[in-house]
Amino acid sequence: MARERLSLKARALMWLAQREHSRTELRRKLLAAARKEQKEREAQRALAGEAPDAAGCADPERCVDQLLAWLEANRYLSEARFVESRINARAARYGNLRIRQELAQHGVTADAATQQQLRESELQRAQDVWRRKFGEPAGDPKERARQMRFLVQRGFSPEVVRRVVRDTDDIA
Template sequence: MKQPLSLRARALNILARQEISRADLKRKLAPYADNENELDQLLDELAERNWQSDERFAEAYIHSKSKRHGTLRLKQTLQQKGIDNETAASFLPSREQELQTAIEVLHKKFKQPAQDMKEMQKQMRFLAYRGFDTDTIRAAMKNDWFEEE
């Protein structure tokens, strides 16, 4: 009969496959831990050995998602994953990068500029859903189709 995996083995299996935040790792391992103290000790050890790093997770997450999402959405998702704002802020794209991303996302989804107010609002809602702030949306809508022509 197969032996159940130890808490440590489960943690290493998860970390071998992906970067993960401490909070998410704790959530995944909690059902298998005998007590919270044991779990916290393991998480502390993994962080000390730099096998689990919230900074590395934040950097990888932002790198993978910042070409499709705005800063607001990136921050919100990282908060949900237990990453503090200070850690996240060091990896977030600059205002210029975010504006360029908003323009690229807009061009990919909509092949032409808005013809009327209804279409413009649709495009603005699309960008807002993607996590871009109001200033970025306005700038992208103003600049979006004029740069290519």
């Protein structure tokens, strides 16, 4: 028995039920699915010797954009919720630079209040990440550099990284 294909709307709702998506990310996924469906429909009709399909969506981009507009109008898709969920998922492990960069990849930005909260909590978050990974001050300059590189790669600002490593050196 052939598996019934989900409509674009059903796919979008399924993906949104799993987790929040940005408009850009969801558009990319839906366009890929719409184009694949269109090619398969055209191939099936060509094999059957039928005329091109007038049913379905002739222009996948237009159909996907209309669907995204409907999803936003009905509050299934919300960039504010996406930003909030992405920040909540990443804040405990990453610094502001990494979080901002990831949001930019999705074509969104955090509001000013959220950015301020992240700035205010960055030192504490960096200390928590350092403590989970290392737990004890560096014994030599090579180890100190390794700890600093780790925190920088996690997206913490150089100033915060210096403070975290310097403060842990003062403990020893």
